[in-house]
Structures are given as structure tokens and as C-alpha cells.
Amino acid sequence: MQQNAKELRSRLIEKVKCAGVVGAGGAGFPTHVKLQSHVEWYLANGAECEPLMHKDRELMIHFATEIVGGLQLAAQTTGNAKPAIGVKKKNTQAITALKAAIQDTRIVMAYFDDYYPAGDEYEIVYTITGRLVPPQGLPLDVGCVVNNVETLYNVYQAEKGVPVxxxxxxxxxxxxxxxxxxxxxxxxxxxxxxxxxxxxxxxxxxxxxxxxxxxxxxxxxxxxxxxxxxxxxxxxxxNLILRYSKTQKQMDRIGHSACDQCSYCTELCPRYLLGYNVQPHLVMRSLGFSRMGAEMWNTYAQLCCQCGLCTLYACPEALYPREACVKGINDLRALGKDKWEGAREVQVHATKDVRRVPVKHLKTRLxxxxxxxxxxxxxxxxQPDKVVIPLKQHVGIASEPVVKEGETVNKGQLIAQIPAGQLGATIHASISGHVTAIQNDRIVIEA
Ligand code: SF4
Ligand code: SF4
Missing domain, CATH: 3.10.20.600 (Ubiquitin-like (UB roll))
Incomplete structure (x- = not known):
């Protein structure tokens, strides 16, 4: 019996690896690696919170059965973990579809209000399980794996032999x-x-x-x-496009001359409110308006998740504290000092719930x-005439082509493989046609 479960587990992991499934919610971490863990909770993230984006809601409405199937497979594979789906209360159609699909399963539903960033991994883990991921840690550190709902849809398809x-x-x-x-x-x-x-x-x-x-x-x-x-x-x-078009130098110069240290950026920072020592107003001091060293101020950036709320919502001067944090993290990395050495204890801020930013307000501000x-x-x-498929669309090493120029390929055919022993993801032809070019970082297929 145990042997059978072990075989099923390795078979699913191999199928997910062969199908090239990666985190579809943003980072692109190879899913077959997450499936190798042994956890208590497997969490499906359907708490989409980016303004104007509705793809997760639509996926849950129209493909609830596949998402639920993928979640069950993933939960079984990772040690019979408790499966849960996080979804926003406002997405009533998605909730109805999911409720119908989870009948006769162990899956529990968790409901979120419409605030930003409800879909942050740390938030999802805390809201559903009450656990706090340690500073710079992964959900795995507290017995959880989180996957976007689309990733779980892809796990379901992979089990059936359908690649991404x-x-x-x-x-x-x-x-x-x-x-x-x-x-x-x-x-x-x-x-x-x-x-x-x-x-x-x-x-x-x-x-x-x-x-x-x-x-x-x-x-x-x-x-x-x-x-x-x-x-x-x-x-x-x-205004948003003009802000995103600024160079780091311009952002630094504006921040250096205009930041009045009001600390609103910190007071509304979701990671700070969750209990992590992120203080973007202190990081802003690294822009050069203090005699103290930037290196020390930059440590207050280390636990930033780059959600952008400080830059695009909180700062009354329209400065760039998020970008200062990103720069601070990179500067520390360049010095080889990117490991968190501050307090390990995390304690949720007393005002967290009343300082949440509703997506409606965020849209107005943006x-x-x-x-x-x-x-x-x-x-x-x-039916595109041509596709240009990057060899690196995931966390890890770029994939290696397994086709040659001039070769005919069918949709779904493997065209690039993970280099031996490396972290990566396989890549498949997204249309049928001829391989017309293979460059360092991409494969071109024309129909
Ligand atoms: S909110 Fe803006 S002005 Fe206030 S401390 Fe932060 S960056 Fe400076
Ligand atoms: S981007 Fe700003 S608000 Fe978001 S976690 Fe980082 S410091 Fe906090």
C-alpha cells in the first residue's frame, strides 16, 4: 500500500516536471520541486488582488473542477497535506463554482476581504493557518506550500499528460x-x-x-x-506610466530632496503590519540625507516583498520607497550581506486589520x-503565425534546446529540456510549425 502511494507520488512529480509546470502567479518557481516537500497544508491562492486583473477569478469560475483536481493531487503528493483554497468574498460566482467542485473532498475554503495585497504568500499562510513565516523564510518553513490556482490547473493537466x-x-x-x-x-x-x-x-x-x-x-x-x-x-x-518610466537615479534624487520622514510608507506597509521589521522610511535615509551609513538603513529593506503599496499608495509626496528598498536589497547582496540577522520573532501589529488598503481605494489612488x-x-x-519562446521563463537555469533549426514540431512537443542536475523547467512548442531560429535565449517557431 505504502509502496503504491510512493509510486503515485513519484509519477505525479515526474509528470509535472515533464509538463513544464511553474508558478503561474508571478515568480515561475518549478512546481515539481515544491511537490517534493512534505507539508501539513497545501494552499491554493485565488485571492487575486492586482487592480483590473481578473484571470484567477475567471479561472475559478470556468475551471473549478480542474483547480480542485490539481489541488487534491498536490496535497496527496506532499504527504496528504490539508488542502485549502483562499478566495475573495466578493467573487461570489467563483465561490459557487468551487463549492460545487469541492463536494466530497477534504478541501476547505478560506475567504478574504477585498484588500491589497491579500494574495501575498505570507498573508495567505497567516490568514488560513494562523502561522507566520520566519523572516526571509518560505511557507515551507511553517509546513505550508502555496500555489496560484492556475498552477494547480496546470498540475491537473500535467497528470493527464498535457504540457504547459x-x-x-x-x-x-x-x-x-x-x-x-x-x-x-x-x-x-x-x-x-x-x-x-x-x-x-x-x-x-x-x-x-x-x-x-x-x-x-x-x-x-x-x-x-x-x-x-x-x-x-x-x-x-x-501618471503611473510616467512614474514607472523614471530611472533609479531620478527616483533617488527626488527622494533625497523631498522625503520628510513622515513614515506613512512604513505605517501602511503590509509586511510591517504583519510583524516584520520592514521600515521603508528608514531605508529612504540611505539616499544620502543622513550622516549614518546606507548599509545600516538598508537592513530595513530586507524583508520587503516589493508589493509597491508604499510607493503607489502610502507616500503623500509620491516618492519611491519600494524602489529604495529594492536598491537597498541589491546593495546588501553585492556586499554579501543579504542574510537577515535581525530578530526572528514575528508579532502581528495591533492595527493590522484597520490599516488594510481596500482595492477600491487603491484603484482611485492609481x-x-x-x-x-x-x-x-x-x-x-x-493561431499565431509565429511564436518566440524564451528558454528561461522560470526560476533556475535556462533550458537547453532539444530541437534543431528547420525541424518540424507539433504543438505540445518538448523543445527544451532542463540541464542535468539543475533547477529549471521543460519547455514545449505552443504552436505546430517549423523551428526557424534557435538563439541563445529563445526558440522561434513559425506556423
Ligand atoms: S511616506 Fe514618503 S515622504 Fe513619508 S517617509 Fe515615506 S518616502 Fe518619505
Ligand atoms: S514595497 Fe513598500 S509597502 Fe510593500 S513590503 Fe516593501 S516596503 Fe512594505
Missing amino acids: TEKYMTIAGAVQNPVTTWVPIGMRVSDVLNLAGGATIPYYAVMESGLMMGKYVRDIDQPVTKTTGGLIVLPADH GVTRYEAEAGYVKMDI
């Missing part, structure tokens, strides 16, 4: 028809925007995977990857309320 070739994403903002759909990996951002009818304005800019933790897309010919959560179009002169739209799921038959 498409990405579920919301295309929103200043587009004709905001929508959520499956997009072939490697398709150009500019072509993906056309799936939503294209931009409604002549001069626009695009944010990838969210306004708060996403990236400003500098080249709209770049391909979508396994971690692209969505695309949001905004006017090129929108100036994007007018772009809120349903962006419901639409099944589309997308």
Missing part, C-alpha cells in the same frame, strides 16, 4: 473589449492586445502582470511567457477606476 503551452491572462485597461483568455506562450504582446480589440487610444503604454507588482513593457514585440498574468493598457502620459471592466473569459481559437 498556453497562459491564462486578462487583457484590460484602455482596450476595446477587456477579456480573459488562453494565449499561446511566445505570442507577441502587440498581437495579444488585438485579442481585446486593440487599444482605444493612439498613444499608449502597457503594463505586464499588474499595475502594482508588474512590469512596464518597454518593447511590445516581446513575447508572453508562462508567468505573464495579463496586460493592461494605459495612456502613455498616465487613477484607474474608469478602466474597471468585467473582462470575462472568452474561448478563442488563436
Whole structure:
């Protein structure tokens, strides 16, 4: 019996590895590695909180059975862990679909209010299990694994032998028809925007995977990857785009001259409120307006999760404390001093619950309320002429091509393998066609 369970476990881990499943919520950590752990809780993260993004909600509404199936498999594989799904109370359709799908399972549902960043891993772990991840630690340190709901959908498909070739994403903002759909990996951002009818304005800019933790897309010919959560179009002169366009030097100079140390950035920091010693107002001192050394101030950045709330919501002067934290972390890393040496004890701040930032207020502050739209799921038959598939779309080492230029490939065929003994993820053709180029960092397939 035990032998049988062990075999089933190794078989699923191998299938997930072969299917190239990685964290679809952002970081792209290879899922087969997470599945090798032995934990008490396996948590599905459906608490999407990036303004205008609805892909997790839509996935839960339309693919609840697959998500639940993936969660059950993952929980069994990691030592019969307790499975739970975190979802926002406002997503009533998703809750109804999930409740129907979890009947006769051990899965419990956990409900979140509509605040940002409810989907942060540390928050999910604390809200569902009451456990606090140690500073700089992983949920694994307190017996938990967290996966985005789309990752669990992919685990379910992997078990059936279906590799990851498409990405579920919301295309929103200043587009004709905001929508959520499956997009072939490697398709150009500019072509993906056309799936939503294209931009409604002549001069626009695009944010990838969210306004708060996403990236400003500098080249709209770049391909979508396994971690692209969505695309949001905004006017090129929108305040957010202007802010994201600043260089580090400009941000530092503005911060140096304008920060009055009001500490609002710290008082509203979700990690600070959860009990971690993150104090962005102190990190701002590293910009040079104190006689003390930057190295010491930068230690207050080490536990920052880069949620962006301090920069894009809290700071009344519109400064860049998040970016100061990122710079501080990088500077410490360059000195080989990035290991947390402060207190290990974590104690939730007494005012945490009353200082939460509702997503509604956040949207107002960001100036994007007018772009809120349903962006419901639409099944589309997308046949791009060409895809450019990056060899590194995940945490770890870039994959190595296993096809040659000129070779014919079918959709779903393995085209790049994990280098032996390394952390990484396999990559598959997202369309059928010919391999027309293999470069250092990408494989081009034309239909
Ligand atoms: S909120 Fe802004 S002005 Fe206040 S301390 Fe933080 S960075 Fe400085
Ligand atoms: S980005 Fe700002 S608000 Fe978010 S965790 Fe870091 S310091 Fe705190």
C-alpha cells in the first residue's frame, strides 16, 4: 500500500516536471520541486488582488473542477497535506463554482476581504493557518506550500499528460473589449492586445502582470511567457506610466530632496503590519540625507516583498520607497550581506486589520477606476503565425534546446529540456510549425 502511494507520488512529480509546470502567479518557481516537500497544508491562492486583473477569478469560475483536481493531487503528493483554497468574498460566482467542485473532498475554503495585497504568500499562510513565516523564510518553513490556482490547473493537466503551452491572462485597461483568455506562450504582446480589440487610444503604454507588482513593457514585440498574468493598457502620459518610466537615479534624487520622514510608507506597509521589521522610511535615509551609513538603513529593506503599496499608495509626496528598498536589497547582496540577522520573532501589529488598503481605494489612488471592466473569459481559437519562446521563463537555469533549426514540431512537443542536475523547467512548442531560429535565449517557431 505504502509502496503504491510512493509510486503515485513519484509519477505525479515526474509528470509535472515533464509538463513544464511553474508558478503561474508571478515568480515561475518549478512546481515539481515544491511537490517534493512534505507539508501539513497545501494552499491554493485565488485571492487575486492586482487592480483590473481578473484571470484567477475567471479561472475559478470556468475551471473549478480542474483547480480542485490539481489541488487534491498536490496535497496527496506532499504527504496528504490539508488542502485549502483562499478566495475573495466578493467573487461570489467563483465561490459557487468551487463549492460545487469541492463536494466530497477534504478541501476547505478560506475567504478574504477585498484588500491589497491579500494574495501575498505570507498573508495567505497567516490568514488560513494562523502561522507566520520566519523572516526571509518560505511557507515551507511553517509546513505550508502555496500555489496560484492556475498552477494547480496546470498540475491537473500535467497528470493527464498535457504540457504547459498556453497562459491564462486578462487583457484590460484602455482596450476595446477587456477579456480573459488562453494565449499561446511566445505570442507577441502587440498581437495579444488585438485579442481585446486593440487599444482605444493612439498613444499608449502597457503594463505586464499588474499595475502594482508588474512590469512596464518597454518593447511590445516581446513575447508572453508562462508567468505573464495579463496586460493592461494605459495612456502613455498616465501618471503611473510616467512614474514607472523614471530611472533609479531620478527616483533617488527626488527622494533625497523631498522625503520628510513622515513614515506613512512604513505605517501602511503590509509586511510591517504583519510583524516584520520592514521600515521603508528608514531605508529612504540611505539616499544620502543622513550622516549614518546606507548599509545600516538598508537592513530595513530586507524583508520587503516589493508589493509597491508604499510607493503607489502610502507616500503623500509620491516618492519611491519600494524602489529604495529594492536598491537597498541589491546593495546588501553585492556586499554579501543579504542574510537577515535581525530578530526572528514575528508579532502581528495591533492595527493590522484597520490599516488594510481596500482595492477600491487603491484603484482611485492609481487613477484607474474608469478602466474597471468585467473582462470575462472568452474561448478563442488563436493561431499565431509565429511564436518566440524564451528558454528561461522560470526560476533556475535556462533550458537547453532539444530541437534543431528547420525541424518540424507539433504543438505540445518538448523543445527544451532542463540541464542535468539543475533547477529549471521543460519547455514545449505552443504552436505546430517549423523551428526557424534557435538563439541563445529563445526558440522561434513559425506556423
Ligand atoms: S511616506 Fe514618503 S515622504 Fe513619508 S517617509 Fe515615506 S518616502 Fe518619505
Ligand atoms: S514595497 Fe513598500 S509597502 Fe510593500 S513590503 Fe516593501 S516596503 Fe512594505
